[in-house]
Amino acid sequence: EAGVTQFPSHSVIEKGQTVTLRCDPISGHDNLYWYRRVMGKEIKFLLHFVKESKQDESGMPNNRFLAERTGGTYSTLKVQPAELEDSGVYFCASSQRQVPGLGHEQFFGPGTRLTVL
Amino acid sequence: AQSVTQLDSQVPVFEEAPVELRCNYSSSVSVYLFWYVQYPNQGLQLLLKYLSGSTLVKGINGFEAEFNKSQTSFHLRKPSVHISDTAEYFCAVSSKAAGNKLTFGGGTRVLVKP
Numbered sequence: 001e002a003g004v005t006q007f008p009s010h011s012v013i014e015k016g017q018t019v020t021l022r023c024d025p026i027s028g029h030d031n032l033y034w035y036r037r038v039m040g041k042e043i044k045f046l047l048h049f050v051k052e053s054k055q056d057e058s059g060m061p062n063n064r065f066l067a068e069r070t071g072g073t074y075s076t077l078k079v080q081p082a083e084l085e086d087s088g089v090y091f092c093a094s095s096q097r098q099v100p101g102l103g104h105e106q107f108f109g110p111g112t113r114l115t116v117l
Numbered sequence: 118a119q120s121v122t123q124l125d126s127q128v129p130v131f132e133e134a135p136v137e138l139r140c141n142y143s144s145s146v147s148v149y150l151f152w153y154v155q156y157p158n159q160g161l162q163l164l165l166k167y168l169s170g171s172t173l174v175k176g177i178n179g180f181e182a183e184f185n186k187s188q189t190s191f192h193l194r195k196p197s198v199h200i201s202d203t204a205e206y207f208c209a210v211s212s213k214a215a216g217n218k219l220t221f222g223g224g225t226r227v228l229v230k231p
Binding site for chain 1: 121151153159160161162163166207216217218219220221222223224
């Protein structure tokens with residue numbers, strides 16, 4: 001079974017440009033999460049989808065960030081316009097629908113390293 | 118609100134020696150606890166988790182952790198490390214009340230020396 005995949009693995013852009021990150025969760029996983037790790041800081045939650053609906057977007061830094069999950073499958077995270085402080089590693093994770101005893105385990109993708117110059 | 122503190126940012130250790138990585142958490146509700154590992158140039162991989170039941174949890178690669186509710190700790194241990202255990206380790210908590218989103222500690226880099 002394929003794991004969580006993310007594209008691109010690296011992205012280098014200039015301040016003011018737009019970047020779109022993509023995440024493909026494990027097939028059948030209803031829950032999809034985005035996290036970010038800024039250099040030297042802890043990994044922080046950005047938002048959570050249940051199928052195509054945003055369940056919690058309390059971690060989104062500001063309105064330059066827009067996340068979508070088309071048809072409850074893959075998700076995109078767009079940053080427009082990018083700023084220097086947006087640099088970091090963006091992780092996507094997915095998990096099954098919450099069933100007692102089955103887990104709450106989130107499976108992570110390899111991350112996208114974003115550098116804004 | 119919930120928070121996680123990993124008390125050591127870096128831990129150097131010799132091969133075949135034991136290692137303990139400390140994790141303390143704070144939460145006003147019942148939590149689930151996790152340890153993830155990130156090997157160089159890879160994503161996060163789950164080492165072990167505590168959801169309920171026995172407070173001693175065994176994970177992959179010979180790691181184990183003990184949940185201590187009174188001390189709000191979830192320390193990770195391995196009795197004998199290998200060079201291949203060189204990685205960054207993250208402690209995390211989640212809760213139903215917080216929608217199961219993970220709150221991470223700052224990470225502990227383990228460097229295993231020959």
